[in-house]
Amino acid sequence: MSVPHDFELNRRDLMVGGSTLAAMTAVPAAVKAQPNSTGGAALSNISLTVNGQAHALELDTRTTLLDALREHLHLTGSKKGCDHGQCGACTVLIDGRRVNSCLTLAIMNEGMEITTIEGLGAPDQLHPMQAAFIKHDGYQCGYCTPGQICSGVAVLGEIKAGIPSHVTPDLMQPVTASDEEIRERMSGNICRCGAYSNIVEAMTEVAGRQG
Ligand code: FES
Ligand code: FES
Numbered sequence: 001m002s003v004p005h006d007f008e009l010n011r012r013d014l015m016v017g018g019s020t021l022a023a024m025t026a027v028p029a030a031v032k033a034q035p036n037s038t039g040g041a042a043l044s045n046i047s048l049t050v051n052g053q054a055h056a057l058e059l060d061t062r063t064t065l066l067d068a069l070r071e072h073l074h075l076t077g078s079k080k081g082c083d084h085g086q087c088g089a090c091t092v093l094i095d096g097r098r099v100n101s102c103l104t105l106a107i108m109n110e111g112m113e114i115t116t117i118e119g120l121g122a123p124d125q126l127h128p129m130q131a132a133f134i135k136h137d138g139y140q141c142g143y144c145t146p147g148q149i150c151s152g153v154a155v156l157g158e159i160k161a162g163i164p165s166h167v168t169p170d171l172m173q174p175v176t177a178s179d180e181e182i183r184e185r186m187s188g189n190i191c192r193c194g195a196y197s198n199i200v201e202a203m204t205e206v207a208g209r210q211g
Contacts, residue, residue, distance in 0.1 A: 046110050050075065051119025061107050065099075066090045068106035069116060077117035077146045081190070088189030091147035092116050098154035100188075117146035120153065129153050132202035140193035148189050152203050155185040159207065177207035 041060040048055050050073060057072055066083075069075045069092070078101055081089030085103040092101045093115040121127035129149050132138070139145040158165075159177050167184045168175055175181065182203050183196070191199070 044107055046107050048073075048106060048109060048114060049112065050114045051116060052113075057106070059106055061105070063106045064102050065092070065104045065106045065109055065114070066101035069101060069114075075116050075118050079143055079146060081143070081147075086190075087144070087147075088151060089144050089147045091150045091189065093120075093150050093154060096154065096157060098151045115150070117149060120149065127153070128206050129156075129202070132206045133199070136198045136202040136205065137195070138199040138202040139191075139195050144189060144191045144193075144195075148186070148191065148199055151186055151189045152199070152206070155182065156203065156207050158185065177204060179204070182207075 041062070043058050044061050045056065045058050048057060048068065050069065055073055057068065059068060059072065063072075066078060066080060069078050070080065078092055079089035080102065081087035083090075083102045085100045088100065090101040091098050093099070094104075094109060094112050096113075121130045126134070127149070129152050133145065133149060133152075138148070156177060159175050159181060162175050164171055164175055165181060165184050167180050179200055182200050186196075186199065186203075
């Protein structure tokens with residue numbers, strides 16, 4: 001079967017063009033293997049206060065707080081889900097506020113009070129939110145649970161402080177821990193097991209106790 005003349009030309013042109021492009025973009029192996037001109041990681045001595053205890057660490061300045069907690073302090077309660085600030089599994093409390101620890105550098109949190117799930121309560125002395133999660137079956141696999149509990153504690157603090165949210169119906173009235181408020185404020189914490197309704201029940205009970 002004969003091939004049309006113009007197709008042959010196009011194909012040849014394409015091959016010539018492609019090899020030229022490859023030659024232009026190819027990086028010699030020797031160049032690729034060059035060491036980083038910065039000389040590698042920049043280490044820094046920092047002190048982190050976690051669950052009331054000060055820890056001296058020497059860290060690459062690019063280390064996230066989540067990696068510092070899990071890999072250097074071996075506090076593995078805070079989970080790494082997405083590592084991109086999208087799931088909430090890594091939520092910890094920093095000076096009482098909920099923070100995705102995968103999105104903040106450890107070095108930025110010197111001097112702050114960092115609380116992880118390990119510092120919230122103990123097996124023989126659970127935090128009320130931990131106890132309520134157990135009572136209301138607020139988890140299945142438990143992977144998201146440390147983040148949910150830390151967020152839950154902060155969320156009830158926000159509501160108690162009268163901080164409104166996107167769904168607060170009347171800014172002139174006190175904020176209440178309605179299902180809608182809880183669901184809106186907890187929307188950054190994803191649960192792949194779908195334990196949401198039980199989490200709302202647990203938080204509602206704790207809010208009632210606090211009220
Ligand atoms: Fe931090 Fe998902 S691991 S938000
Ligand atoms: Fe499994 Fe939430 S309990 S992801």
